[in-house]
Amino acid sequence: AQSVTQLGSHVSVSEGALVLLRCNYSSSVPPYLFWYVQYPNQGLQLLLKYTTGATLVKGINGFEAEFKKSETSFHLTKPSAHMSDAAEYFCAVSDTGSSNTDKLIFGQGTTLQVKP
Amino acid sequence: NAGVTQTPKFQVLKTGQSMTLQCAQDMNHNSMYWYRQDPGMGLRLIYYSASEGTTDKGEVPNGYNVSRLNKREFSLRLESAAPSQTSVYFCASSRAQAPPNQPQHFGDGTRLSIL
Numbered sequence: 107a108q109s110v111t112q113l114g115s116h117v118s119v120s121e122g123a124l125v126l127l128r129c130n131y132s133s134s135v136p137p138y139l140f141w142y143v144q145y146p147n148q149g150l151q152l153l154l155k156y157t158t159g160a161t162l163v164k165g166i167n168g169f170e171a172e173f174k175k176s177e178t179s180f181h182l183t184k185p186s187a188h189m190s191d192a193a194e195y196f197c198a199v200s201d202t203g204s205s206n207t208d209k210l211i212f213g214q215g216t217t218l219q220v221k222p
Numbered sequence: 223n224a225g226v227t228q229t230p231k232f233q234v235l236k237t238g239q240s241m242t243l244q245c246a247q248d249m250n251h252n253s254m255y256w257y258r259q260d261p262g263m264g265l266r267l268i269y270y271s272a273s274e275g276t277t278d279k280g281e282v283p284n285g286y287n288v289s290r291l292n293k294r295e296f297s298l299r300l301e302s303a304a305p306s307q308t309s310v311y312f313c314a315s316s317r318a319q320a321p322p323n324q325p326q327h328f329g330d331g332t333r334l335s336i337l
Contacts, residue, residue: 138323149328208316
């Protein structure tokens with residue numbers, strides 16, 4: 107069965123610093139992986155997704171993630187944090203046991219704090 | 223561009239009361255989902271509907287019922303609300319075409335408090 111682990115429930119960075127949010131997955135088949143962002147009092151918004159092909163995936167707002175099969179990781183990065191990046195971030199993997207839906211298995215979430 | 227619309231946005235109930243959370247999507251998506259979000263627990267799937275006319279239990283279905291009214295609408299009902307059901311509820315939808323790599327699109331949530 108698939109699972110997702112996000113390392114660190116809270117991450118704090120200074121404005122302009124590198125953002126690194128960690129995600130490790132467990133999957134018996136090639137995974138489909140997603141990162142979502144949730145701003146306060148809003149729903150989740152897709153940042154980026156990995157399906158197949160290029161292992162470096164670019165998303166919105168300057169974020170990117172690298173799929174590393176050998177490490178079963180899909181870490182999210184941004185070179186320079188902005189105050190507007192403060193939000194909660196969720197990593198998710200497709201539940202491939204349900205072939206007729208896009209069921210997702212979510213990590214616990216990481217809250218990103220950006221300090222001025 | 224409405225996307226996924228949830229009503230109401232906020233609700234306060236007393237223990238034992240019932241209510242229905244409404245969700246509608248205008249993207250012609252096949253699958254729809256209901257989640258609850260609690261601090262430190264991420265999103266947990268309550269029920270989902272793979273396609274019109276079908277519904278299935280998710281991870282935490284107890285105390286809830288759902289109805290897929292048509293392709294656009296998917297409602298969540300609490301028959302007898304309990305304080306443990308205080309949460310933020312999200313509805314989502316997705317295209318659901320093989321392979322399962324389509325993203326889910328989320329509504330803005332319903333914040334439900336049960337006293």
